[in-house]
Every structure is written in C-alpha cells, then in structure tokens.
Amino acid sequence: MDFARVELNAEDRGFLAEVRAFLAQHVTDEVRRRDRETGDNFDEGVHLAIGAAGYLEKEWKSAADGGFTRVRRRIWELEKRRVHTPWVTWGTTAMVARAVAAFGKPELVEEVLPKVFTGEVRMCLGYTEPEGGSDVATCKTRAVRDGDQWVINGSKMFTTGAHNCQYVFLITNTDPTARKHKSLTMFLVPLDLPGIEIQGIRTVDGDRTNIVYYSDVRVDDKYLLGEVNGGWTVLRGPLDAEHGAVAAAPDGLQDVAIMQHQTGFMSAAVDAVAAKAARPGPDGARPIDDGSVAYRLGRSAARLEAALSTPSIFGRVAQAQTMRDIGPDLMDIAGPASVLPIESEGAADGGTSEYLYRFAPLAGIYGGTLEVFRNMIAQHVLGLGKPSYAPPATKAS
Numbered sequence: 001m002d003f004a005r006v007e008l009n010a011e012d013r014g015f016l017a018e019v020r021a022f023l024a025q026h027v028t029d030e031v032r033r034r035d036r037e038t039g040d041n042f043d044e045g046v047h048l049a050i051g052a053a054g055y056l057e058k059e060w061k062s063a064a065d066g067g068f069t070r071v072r073r074r075i076w077e078l079e080k081r082r083v084h085t086p087w088v089t090w091g092t093t094a095m096v097a098r099a100v101a102a103f104g105k106p107e108l109v110e111e112v113l114p115k116v117f118t119g120e121v122r123m124c125l126g127y128t129e130p131e132g133g134s135d136v137a138t139c140k141t142r143a144v145r146d147g148d149q150w151v152i153n154g155s156k157m158f159t160t161g162a163h164n165c166q167y168v169f170l171i172t173n174t175d176p177t178a179r180k181h182k183s184l185t186m187f188l189v190p191l192d193l194p195g196i197e198i199q200g201i202r203t204v205d206g207d208r209t210n211i212v213y214y215s216d217v218r219v220d221d222k223y224l225l226g227e228v229n230g231g232w233t234v235l236r237g238p239l240d241a242e243h244g245a246v247a248a249a250p251d252g253l254q255d256v257a258i259m260q261h262q263t264g265f266m267s268a269a270v271d272a273v274a275a276k277a278a279r280p281g282p283d284g285a286r287p288i289d290d291g292s293v294a295y296r297l298g299r300s301a302a303r304l305e306a307a308l309s310t311p312s313i314f315g316r317v318a319q320a321q322t323m324r325d326i327g328p329d330l331m332d333i334a335g336p337a338s339v340l341p342i343e344s345e346g347a348a349d350g351g352t353s354e355y356l357y358r359f360a361p362l363a364g365i366y367g368g369t370l371e372v373f374r375n376m377i378a379q380h381v382l383g384l385g386k387p388s389y390a391p392p393a394t395k396a397s
C-alpha cells in the first residue's frame, strides 16, 4: 500500500474546485433533510443533475474508456461522501449496469445504458426473499416461459430503492428440479409492468426499503440476461462487488474496504462525543477527566482507526462489528440526552451516537450478514473448509 500524499496538478485542483461548487449547489441542506425524512438515500433532482453534468458516465467508465482518471475518481468519491450525497441507488444501478453490458441483448443495452448515464434509469437488486437472503441461490420466485415471454410469480424482500427505480435485477428459479446453482435465471424486469406491487418498509435506523410482489408478470425475452439456468454466471460479478471480493488497487486511491461510506457515521460519532467529553459541564468538570470515560473513549477511537485500516473482506467485518461494539459506549459517555435522535434539539452529541447505535445492526446485515462474512473468511481466505452444521458424531459403544 502506498501512503504517500497525492500532489494534485493544476488541472486536478481545478477539477476539485469544480466538483465542490457543483455539489454545494445541488446537495443542499434541504436535500439532506428530505433524505433523512424519506430514508430513501436517493434524490432524483441531485441524481439527474449529476447525470446531466456527465459525472455518472465518467464514474461508471474506466479511464481508458473515457471515464475519470484514478485521481479524479478519488476526488469525486471523497467529495460526494463529504457532503452526504444520497448514494445507495446509484451503487446498485452501476453494479447492475455492468451485468447488463456483459450479458444483455444489444437492444436491451441500447435501451438501458444511455439512460443510466443521464440518470433517468435506475436499477435495484431483487435477490432476497421473505424466507431467506443469505443463500440467494435458494430462490423460489418462478419464471416460466410462455411463447416469447416469461411469466414471473413470487415475492422479494428488502428490494431497496425499488420505488425510485425503473428496473429490478431479478433472480428467478427456472428449474425447481435442478441443483440450486443450475436452477437460476436472471432478468432485468421493468418495474412498471402489470402485476408488480411495491410496498414500503422502514428499518430501525429510518432507511426505506421494500417488499415487492410479482403476480403473473409477463416479461419479454429481451429482458433475459445471459443463459436460461445460467443465472449464477451473471450474478457472480455483482455479488463479488457487493462482498468486496475485488482486488485492492496498489496506488492507494481507493477505500481499503467496502462500506467506508457508512463508516463515516462512526467517525462522526467518535468526533462528536470526544468534543463533548472535552467540554466542562455545569460543575466545571470535564467528562474526559474521569478515567473510565477517557479509557472507553480512547478504546472507541482506537477501534475506529483499526477498523478503518483493515483491508478487503476483513474490513467489511471489522467496520460493522466495531459500529456495534462502540455505539453503546459512545452513547453512555455522551449521557442520557444521547437517546434523542439525530439533529433533534438537545441531543447530546447531535444525535450521532444514537444514530450509529440504530444503524450498526443493519450495516452487519445487508450485502451479507457478519456471520456469513466470517464463514466466507474461514472458508475461502483461511482455507478451513465448508462449515458443517451436523450434530457432533457420537462414538459407537
């Protein structure tokens, strides 16, 4: 890893100024307030403005293909994050667009990609089902061929962003008699088709997600991605990207692990509680002068730094686990008023630790739970073999 500082040349400094001015104009206090209220993590006006400025296309494409250079990509990502640009729906859209480009029929690619770049088309992930999400291959949503169409029936849980998207990247089962990895077929399903019903769900941290029902939804064959029963091949790339199983760049111009956007909430909470602990209370004493406060705050700060520096798939686990572990300590240090929600009047630390406390469980669930990630590390990184959940063998007497 290269820890050297990056010296920006005059053009890149100009780009930084341009991006800051652009984001200040579009990602306003009102956008952030509205986003907290809806829990959408998406703002259509901002998204369309980013598309119109050409930034979506430049972010999606490689430098060789006309996209951002490595330095500009890093500037763009960090600046977007710094101002809390609503971002979730672009993340899913960009991932699905890669699968469409690789596995879609030419007319589908033509229908979708240009509008992905303008921001008019957004796409979400239809993997998880009400009966389980960790093993996406145990899919019960059925797709049955009928002439040159497919008929889809089933339901998907936690389809985040569906109400702001035009298509869903849907896992279906096209052969219930086959082994599970040979039974899957992927579709890009337009969300305005008859038979699709989207119902909102709010999570404990205020995020909005959805349950989506599919009842006799008729989809043209052009929306099929890849081969029939070859869905696992189509899914591999997006799943690897979501799991952070992509190689780290040696130039240091990217996050060391996925989810560092989310970790910003943890940094904000540590900073806010540290500031509060250093301020004298009504009796003139500073909380930090109490040894137990200093110890727990110091431990939280050290764990934050360790989590932020932990690379790849290990970082995914370290970050989400640290959020869960230090959230209660931070609230405790901040005192009883820390239970007031973020930005409410009188909240001890601006509500940052309370928000971290509510957000932490989710950060260890979506995109794969912490337990599943730990199994992946054991199995694929440490080579410990597949876990066995069978009861221990008993000795024959």
Ligand SMILES: Cc1cc2nc3c(=O)[nH]c(=O)nc-3n(C[C@H](O)[C@H](O)[C@H](O)COP(=O)(O)OP(=O)(O)OC[C@H]3O[C@@H](n4cnc5c(N)ncnc54)[C@H](O)[C@@H]3O)c2cc1C
Pocket (backbone or CB within 6 Å): 124, 125, 126, 127, 128, 129, 131, 132, 133, 134, 135, 157, 158, 159, 160, 161, 203, 207, 209, 362, 365, 366, 367, 368, 369, 370, 371, 372, 375
């Ligand atoms: C806010 C939020 C947004 C989400 N957005 C999306 C989305 O956009 N699209 C989408 O398709 N899904 C989405 N999900 C779903 C998410 O990917 C799943 O919740 C996750 O994969 C876990 O699946 P599950 O909830 O069905 O739990 P289950 O798979 O039913 O697991 C239940 C429990 O068993 C444990 N467990 C399961 N299998 C194993 C194993 N092999 N080893 C050890 N422990 C195991 C789990 O850790 C968990 O504690 C979202 C979830 C949340 C909370």
